[in-house]
Amino acid sequence: MYPGFFGWWKRGGCGPSAGCGPHDGAHMHGHGHGCGPRGFGRHGGGPFGPGGGGPFAHGGPDWDAEGGGFGVRRPLRFLAWKLELEEEQVAKLATILDDLKTERAQASVDNRRSVASFADAVAGDTFDAAKAKEAGDARVKSAEQLREAVVKALGEIHAILDGEQRKKLSYLLRTGTLSI
Incomplete structure (x- = not known):
């Protein structure tokens, strides 16, 4: 303190x-x-x-303690404000962020399942290597799917922004204000 x-x-x-x-x-x-x-x-x-x-102090009303989304609690509102988006851009961004939110939620579910499978692998009298490998493979597959969703979302966001807005978004990502 x-x-x-x-x-x-x-x-x-x-x-x-x-x-x-x-x-x-x-x-x-x-x-x-x-x-x-x-x-x-x-x-x-x-x-x-x-x-x-x-x-x-925490990061204010748009801060996301769990690290989900883009590192802020309300990424749509935050990005609309910081990037000075038009109404049409906000509507498109809402769809993009909703799809990404769904993918992140699925990745979270997959992670919990893999942890449970790892726990099952070590719970018995002998280590179940096949079950642990299966859980690890599922975790890698989930991470790859999430990576593809993030790359797709960034590409779609890039397409709806103008040059100045892209520079602002890049700055927010570089400084850690937004996290991916």
């Missing part, structure tokens, strides 16, 4: 007078509501300056 946080907290940076924490009935579950390391960015103060939550 950042050492300067405690001094700020003790000086009244967070408390009833600031309308912070359980004093005002705010629910506290680590999303910028209330006191503590994840909530002190709420008032725009704290040791990291205005609006800064530093390393304790």
Whole structure:
């Protein structure tokens, strides 16, 4: 934890007078509501300056803690805003992202199945190498299908964007703002 946080907290940076924490009935579950390391960015103060939550703040309302989609919770809204998309582009992008979401969900199911198969392979008195190989092959096949879906989606997204929007998308991918 950042050492300067405690001094700020003790000086009244967070408390009833600031309308912070359980004093005002705010629910506290680590999303910028209330006191503590994840909530002190709420008032725009704290040791990291205005609006800064530093390393304790999450990425905001579009952040995806599970890493799905494009690394943001609402990739369509985020991309429409960042790339300044037209209505027609947003509609096409929605279809592309929906297809990709379906593929990612299937990959997640396949991953859980392969883990269960690996567990079955080691559960018996002897190691079942054939079952483990089958689970590994299924995992590789699922990863290949997901790779193809991502490449297809990126190609389709590229086709609907103009040059400036492509540059912005490239920048978002390079900087890690979006993840694939």
